[in-house]
Amino acid sequence: MTIDDIISKFSNSLLKKLEDLLTIGLKQIFFDKNYSVQIKVVDKRNSKCVELLLNDNGNLIPIKNSNVAGGVLVVIASIIQMFYIINLDSVDKFMFLDEQFTAISKIYVPQFMEFVKSLCEETGLVIVLITHDDKFMQYGDRVYLANSGKFTLQESVE
DSSP states (O other), X not given: OOHHHHHHHHHHHHHHXXXXXXXXXXXXXXXXXXXXXXXXXXXXXXXXXXXXXXXXXXXXXXXXXXXXXXXXXXXXXXXXXXXXXXXXXXXXXXEEEESTTTTSXXXXXXXXXXXXXXXXXXXXXXXXXXXXXXXXXXGOSEEEEEETTEEEEEEEOO
């Protein structure tokens, strides 16, 4: 087995884990849809590239340059970011997100936040969400108000 074979096997294993996490997340969050994700590795101009496809009831939609809803794209991008941080052994598992989730429809927020909470508990990931969007306030362990450069603890759930 060559080093390229080892890297490819490792990469394929991680891509499969990512594909599984994306599919679990989409099914949990978008409870009224039948979404899953397929990740394809393709050769383009002698380079390997990854293509993400949203499977919507058997209809495969390329995520790049498509008309997939903004909230779905935000969920996919967020899960990919979390996956990356979780699987990097050399860094602390912290994410600072500024208005990251505002495109997610209010009806999907409870499922999304439950998915994120579960993922954080399982992996030790800590997320600091900076937002003015009230639909996320109830999910924070701590909620701070920022005013004139000062932060005041509003709520703590510990």
